[in-house]
Amino acid sequence: MVNAALAQFQQVFIEESLEGLDTMESSLLALDDGGDAELVHTIFRAAHSIKGGAATFGFPEMSSFTHEAESLLDEVRGGKRAIDGGIVELLLRTVDCLRGMFARARAGEPLNDAVAEGLRGELAAAMGRGAAAGGVQARREVDQADAWTIRFRPHPGMLAGGNDPLRLIRELAGLGELAVTAELDRLPALDRLDPAECHLGWTIELAGPAKRADIAAVFDWVEGECELAIEPKHVVAAAAAASAAPAAAPVADVAAARAQRETSAESSTVRVAIDKIDGLINLVGELVITQSMLDTFRDGVDASRLALLEQGLAQLARHTRELQESVMGIRMLPIASVFNRFPRMVRDISQKLGKQVRLELVGEHTELDKTVLEKIGDPLVHLVRNAIDHGLELPAQRRAAGKGDTGTLRLEASHRGGNIVVEVSDDGAGLNREAIVAKAVQRGLIASGEGLGDEAVADLIFQPGFSTAAVTTDLSGRGVGMDVVRRNVADLGGSVTIRSTSGKGSVFTITLPLTLAIIDGLTAAVGEERYIVPLVSIVESIQLQREAIRTVVGGGELFRFRGDYLPVIRLHELFGCPDAVRAIDEGLLIVVEGEGARVGLFVDGLIGQQQAVVKSLEANYRRVSGVSGATILADGSVALIVDVAGMVRMQSRRKVA
Amino acid sequence: MAKILAVDDSASMRGMVAFTLRGAGHEVTEAENGQLALDVARGGSFDLVLADVNMPVLDGIAMVREMRAMDSYKGVPILMLTTESHTDKKMEGKAAGATGWLVKPFDPEQLLATVKRVLG
Amino acid sequence: MSQSANTAAASAAETAVPMQYLTVSLAHEEYGIDILAVREIRGWTPVTRIPQAPHYVLGVLNLRGAIVPVLDLRLRFGLVRKDYDANTVTVIVTVAGRHFGVVVDAVSDVLDVAAGDVRPVPDMGTAVDTEYLKGLTSVAERMVLLLDVDRLLQPQDAQMLEAALPAAADVQAVA
Numbered sequence: 040m041v042n043a044a045l046a047q048f049q050q051v052f053i054e055e056s057l058e059g060l061d062t063m064e065s066s067l068l069a070l071d072d073g074g075d076a077e078l079v080h081t082i083f084r085a086a087h088s089i090k091g092g093a094a095t096f097g098f099p100e101m102s103s104f105t106h107e108a109e110s111l112l113d114e115v116r117g118g119k120r121a122i123d124g125g126i127v128e129l130l131l132r133t134v135d136c137l138r139g140m141f142a143r144a145r146a147g148e149p150l151n152d153a154v155a156e157g158l159r160g161e162l163a164a165a166m167g168r169g170a171a172a173g174g175v176q177a178r179r180e181v182d183q184a185d186a187w188t189i190r191f192r193p194h195p196g197m198l199a200g201g202n203d204p205l206r207l208i209r210e211l212a213g214l215g216e217l218a219v220t221a222e223l224d225r226l227p228a229l230d231r232l233d234p235a236e237c238h239l240g241w242t243i244e245l246a247g248p249a250k251r252a253d254i255a256a257v258f259d260w261v262e263g264e265c266e267l268a269i270e271p272k273h274v275v276a277a278a279a280a281a282s283a284a285p286a287a288a289p290v291a292d293v294a295a296a297r298a299q300r301e302t303s304a305e306s307s308t309v310r311v312a313i314d315k316i317d318g319l320i321n322l323v324g325e326l327v328i329t330q331s332m333l334d335t336f337r338d339g340v341d342a343s344r345l346a347l348l349e350q351g352l353a354q355l356a357r358h359t360r361e362l363q364e365s366v367m368g369i370r371m372l373p374i375a376s377v378f379n380r381f382p383r384m385v386r387d388i389s390q391k392l393g394k395q396v397r398l399e400l401v402g403e404h405t406e407l408d409k410t411v412l413e414k415i416g417d418p419l420v421h422l423v424r425n426a427i428d429h430g431l432e433l434p435a436q437r438r439a440a441g442k443g444d445t446g447t448l449r450l451e452a453s454h455r456g457g458n459i460v461v462e463v464s465d466d467g468a469g470l471n472r473e474a475i476v477a478k479a480v481q482r483g484l485i486a487s488g489e490g491l492g493d494e495a496v497a498d499l500i501f502q503p504g505f506s507t508a509a510v511t512t513d514l515s516g517r518g519v520g521m522d523v524v525r526r527n528v529a530d531l532g533g534s535v536t537i538r539s540t541s542g543k544g545s546v547f548t549i550t551l552p553l554t555l556a557i558i559d560g561l562t563a564a565v566g567e568e569r570y571i572v573p574l575v576s577i578v579e580s581i582q583l584q585r586e587a588i589r590t591v592v593g594g595g596e597l598f599r600f601r602g603d604y605l606p607v608i609r610l611h612e613l614f615g616c617p618d619a620v621r622a623i624d625e626g627l628l629i630v631v632e633g634e635g636a637r638v639g640l641f642v643d644g645l646i647g648q649q650q651a652v653v654k655s656l657e658a659n660y661r662r663v664s665g666v667s668g669a670t671i672l673a674d675g676s677v678a679l680i681v682d683v684a685g686m687v688r689m690q691s692r693r694k695v696a
Numbered sequence: 697m698a699k700i701l702a703v704d705d706s707a708s709m710r711g712m713v714a715f716t717l718r719g720a721g722h723e724v725t726e727a728e729n730g731q732l733a734l735d736v737a738r739g740g741s742f743d744l745v746l747a748d749v750n751m752p753v754l755d756g757i758a759m760v761r762e763m764r765a766m767d768s769y770k771g772v773p774i775l776m777l778t779t780e781s782h783t784d785k786k787m788e789g790k791a792a793g794a795t796g797w798l799v800k801p802f803d804p805e806q807l808l809a810t811v812k813r814v815l816g
Numbered sequence: 817m818s819q820s821a822n823t824a825a826a827s828a829a830e831t832a833v834p835m836q837y838l839t840v841s842l843a844h845e846e847y848g849i850d851i852l853a854v855r856e857i858r859g860w861t862p863v864t865r866i867p868q869a870p871h872y873v874l875g876v877l878n879l880r881g882a883i884v885p886v887l888d889l890r891l892r893f894g895l896v897r898k899d900y901d902a903n904t905v906t907v908i909v910t911v912a913g914r915h916f917g918v919v920v921d922a923v924s925d926v927l928d929v930a931a932g933d934v935r936p937v938p939d940m941g942t943a944v945d946t947e948y949l950k951g952l953t954s955v956a957e958r959m960v961l962l963l964d965v966d967r968l969l970q971p972q973d974a975q976m977l978e979a980a981l982p983a984a985a986d987v988q989a990v991a
Contacts, residue, residue: 044716044804052708087750088706091779094801095709102801199764201773201795206816235770260796263787568865614867656866659914660876660885663866669876669883677864677876677883 045096052096053141054310059085060141061379064134068382071127079122082130083112089137100150101140107162108133114166129165131383133158182251184271186215189254192222192240192266195233202261204237210257215247244272311369319369322362329354367557371406374452374461377416378403381423385448388427395434395445396427405452407459411531411551415461418524418535422463422547423448425521430467430545440542442466458533458575459553464546470539472496478505492602497537501525501635529634529684532558532575536635550575560651560670560680563629563642565610566619569678570642571651571670576683578630578637580645585624598639600630606690609641610681613665619643633684640681649673651680665689697721698815699741703733703759704748704777709800713746713777716804717811730759737763744814745774746798749785757785757792764793773814777802834928839960840907840920843895847920848927848953848962853909857923860904879908879915885969886917892968893948909965916969927960929953934962 063085066078086109094102108130114120136158140150189211193204211217222240232238245254254269261267333351340348378400389396407415431446438444451462476488479499488496499505503522521535528535533551552558552575560571561580581600588607589597596607607628611619620626620643628639651670656663656679667682700722704710707728714724725740727733731754733747745763749756756776763769776789776797786797798810837848838857863875863886872891876883886906890897898904903922908915934951950964 044712044719047715048708048712051711052706055707081752084705084750084752087779088709091777091800092706092708094779095712095803199770200790200793201771201814203771203816206814209816210813260790263790616865654881654883656876656883659883659916660866663868665867669864671878671881675878676862677878679864679866 049096052092053144056089056092057138057141059089060134060138061376064131064383065379067127067131067134068386070122071124079112079116083109083116086112098140098144098150100155101137101144104133104140104151104155104159105137107159107166111162111165126165129158129161133162182271183248184251185246185248186272187245187249187251187254188268188270188272189243189245190240190266190268190270191243191258192225193237193261194264194266195236195238197261197264198235198237200261200264202264204239204241207257207261208241208243211243211245211254214249214253214257215245218244218246240266315365315369319362319365322358322365326355326358326362329358363557367408367553368406370409372409372412373404373406374412374415374459375403377412377419378450378452380416380420381450384420384423385427388424389431392427393433394427394431396431397445397447399447399449399451401449402452405454405459407452407551408553411459414527414531415549415551418527418549419450419461419463421521421524422549423450426463426465426467426545426547430465430469432468436468440468454553455550459551461549461551462546463549464544466544469541469544470497470500470537472541475499493539495603497539498635500537501535525634532573532684534576534632534635558651558653558680559648561629561648562646562672562678563610563627563640563681564644564646565614565642566616568614568616569646569672569676570610570614571649571678571680572629572631572640573667573680573683574648576631576633578632580627580629581639582626583623583628585622588623598628600637600639603637605630605637605639607639607641608686608690611641611643613686631683631686633687636687636690638687638690640686651678653680697723698743698811699723699725700811701725701727701733701737701742701745701747703727703730703746703751703756705729705751706748709748709777712804713807716807720808720811722811730754730756730762733759734762737766737769741768742772744811745769745772746777746811747774748777749779749789757788760789760792760794775810775814834930837927837929837960837962838907839924839927840889840905841922841924842889842893842920843898846924846958846960847889848929848960849907849909849918849965850962851926853911853965855908855910855915858906858908858917859902860900860906860919874919877906877917879917882915884908884915884917886919887969888919889968890919890921909968911966911969914969918965918968927953927955929955929960929962937961 063082066082070078086105090102090105090109115122136155143150220242225238258267336348382398385396385398426448434444447466449464453460475496479485484502501521505520525535528549531551536548539545559574563570563572583598587598597604626641626643628641630637630639653668656669665682665686666679668680669677672678700717702710702713702724705728710726714726717724725736727736729751747756747759760774773795776794778785778797779800836851838851838854839846839848863877865875872887874886874888876885905923906917906919908917933953937946937949937952948964948967949961951962953960
């Protein structure tokens with residue numbers, strides 16, 4: 040049971056420490072920008088918690104390492120040392136190093152590495168000491184006797200501190216046999232006696248071999264609150280080995296804790312604010328009340344109570360909707376946890392490239408589904424790197440362009456309709472149309488830039504293998520291109536687009552579904568069948584005349600939409616639906632967008648809009664191409680959800696072939 | 697067995713303490729800073745309070761001072777959970793009215809032994 | 817995880833414990849389905865057709881929120897499809913944690929079959945490929961073919977489909 044407590048909370052400790060490190064980092068960065076003293080307290084508290092927890096949860100290396108940083112912070116906090124860029128830099132590296140240690144702790148690897156050892160030395164040096172000493176200091180004289188006389192006279196106020204003399208005497212009894220004599224000499228007259236004060240004293244004869252340290256330990260907490268004399272009656276010679284044993288014990292504990300850690304697998308958890316849970320409990324309570332009200336209709340409904348029934352059903356509908364929103368809300372976490380890594384990253388990259396960048400974070404409290412949140416980090420990192428590397432110019436170039444030396448990089452998250460929109464914008468040079476077209480021609484992606492709109496040109500950078508940087512830097516030129524960003528976002532059911540103005544800057548817009556589990560969709564009819572098309576990917580629905588369709592060699596159909604020719608995908612053909620509308624002018628084209636490309640889905644017509652709870656087809660069956668999942672309609676029947684990104688991909692394969 | 701108030705801003709430390717004490721049959725109430733602890737303490741009675749020193753909003757030392765000013769908490773044992781590097785904190789805690797301390801790091805067994813020591 | 821496999825192994829070891837089979841009728845023959853694999857029996861309800869499925873997979877239905885494929889046992893065995901009527905039932909079976917429905921003409925009853933009463937299937941004489949049978953038994957002059965439900969949809973079938981399908985999808989897209 041006891042070790043289970045450690046094992047159980049070790050994971051919690053790691054998670055909260057990683058959060059603490061994020062706090063340390065952002066506070067250090069704020070401090071560097073001239074923050075106030077409260078920041079130092081915040082940083083100190085975070086370090087202090089990690090130090091204390093690490094020792095408790097079986098990571099002594101981490102604890103002693105953090106101790107060095109904490110000591111440094113303590114001096115800053117106490118005003119003994121001024122904070123400067125050097126210390127901030129050192130502490131930032133300490134944060135990084137600790138992150139690494141936690142990662143190794145999770146993986147069950149040894150915590151210390153060369154970096155940690157080096158940093159420990161630097162921290163110690165900053166403290167003005169040589170190596171980290173921190174050794175065990177020899178404690179008081181070794182003293183052991185067969186019998187002791189203890190004189191204990193509490194100060195009158197000792198009881199107020201919660202220390203009960205009887206408890207202390209009882210504890211002494213654990214060390215040997217006692218003979219206790221009370222001293223009543225200080226006892227005042229009854230009318231002047233304050234029961235909250237202690238006026239008694241005791242002389243205690245302790246028989247049995249005991250160490251002075253053990254006896255003193257009993258009175259540890261009342262030091263300064265009593266008069267205490269501990270005198271040996273029979274001195275026992277030489278007992279010096281006593282200190283060795285206790286030192287060995289913690290080592291065994293650590294080993295046990297580590298063994299525990301290795302067996303406990305890392306599981307995915309969500310920390311839920313208590314008010315969200317309270318909200319859920321309230322809702323369930325209301326649901327129960329509504330249910331019992333509706334239950335009264337079990338024996339039949341007469342006209343007089345029809346209004347009540349309607350009211351009950353309306354309530355039920357409302358509660359169900361609220362409950363659904365609340366439950367989904369549990370999975371929702373603020374995007375701040377992703378945004379928080381950027382101040383540091385932007386600082387590091389811009390320093391490396393000699394650029395001056397001001398980072399603006401907007402909408403950090405915007406909440407995203409946990410799964411989306413975990414996967415949006417990498418694409419954002421790539422966009423931010425790209426913006427600093429390729430978008431923003433060097434100070435001299437900016438000056439030449441009539442702009443200020445410092446460029447602005449802005450990350451903004453917001454809710455728009457049923458979606459989350461994250462924008463990464465910069466006021467840099469913008470896309471270079473000529474360079475992109477030239478590259479695309481060279482890569483064989485297009486024949487020429489003629490007739491391509493700006494939007495279409497900008498979209499070329501999302502094509503696989505595309506890179507326009509004149510010089511490949513070690514930051515962006517890693518072979519990971521914008522195509523991967525687009526693919527990652529598409530995997531989350533979202534899309535990426537870019538708007539760019541030459542000389543003014545670029546805006547990358549990521550549009551994501553609020554949650555993966557529920558989507559808003561339009562229900563489309565194809566013959567007798569119903570398909571759900573996710574609303575997020577729908578651009579427009581249009582009805583076309585027969586003449587608007589161009590048939591190209593090979594059987595493909597194209598239609599003109601906002602200046603582009605888009606392919607038609609006939610759902611009845613792809614899915615083999617019987618009895619569907621075939622004539623273009625009798626049905627409807629839903630223009631959808633996925634992975635930056637658009638296609639027209641030909642269906643019989645639209646039936647309506649609805650929220651769809653996404654169910655897996657693979658759980659009991661298998662993947663079906665062109666279908667991302669299934670949902671259950673109001674009548675209990677199943678409808679398939681169209682996989683727009685998959686269709687677009689299918690279409691581009693067809694184009695290549 | 698006993699009603700215990702556990703105060704620590706670290707969820708892992710507080711969780712470990714509460715879990716261990718509950719396992720030993722105690723009734724544990726948790727609070728994540730000194731201010732919340734005072735609010736909880738006013739509304740109920742506790743046989744023992746365990747409090748971290750460094751906490752946001754209201755730290756452990758200030759919490760003890762305020763708690764001792766409350767009539768119903770005059771003689772209730774309050775233990776500070778402190779780290780060995782801060783012996784001055786022990787004394788500061790004592791001066792504010794703490795009963796004693798438990799030095800971090802401690803393991804569940806040490807915690808139970810200390811609690812037993814206080815509660816008898 | 818396969819319950820029927822477990823019970824088959826168990827019955828070989830201790831012949832005393834009989835196994836129970838749900839008997840269903842299909843084209844004038846009787847088949848037995850290991851009762852431990854049967855999750856529920858429901859009347860025929862229309863299903864949602866799924867694209868690119870083999871002809872015997874009729875579609876999917878909603879089983880209390882789970883999307884469950886349904887196959888027609890007649891079509892699976894290459895028999896003529898019969899119109900669904902009031903007697904037509906869907907037997908929901910669970911194999912290796914996956915659920916699927918099997919449409920049969922009707923259900924009859926539950927049989928106790930001792931392991932010693934199970935005989936191997938002769939290679940001829942039944943409409944059904946012996947691959948899907950694990951034996952036969954006779955009860956009061958009725959012959960009952962014991963189905964190997966594990967093999968109706970799993971696993972070689974599914975794997976084969978998986979391998980064949982991307983290509984099929986492409987062909988369709990090009991067509």
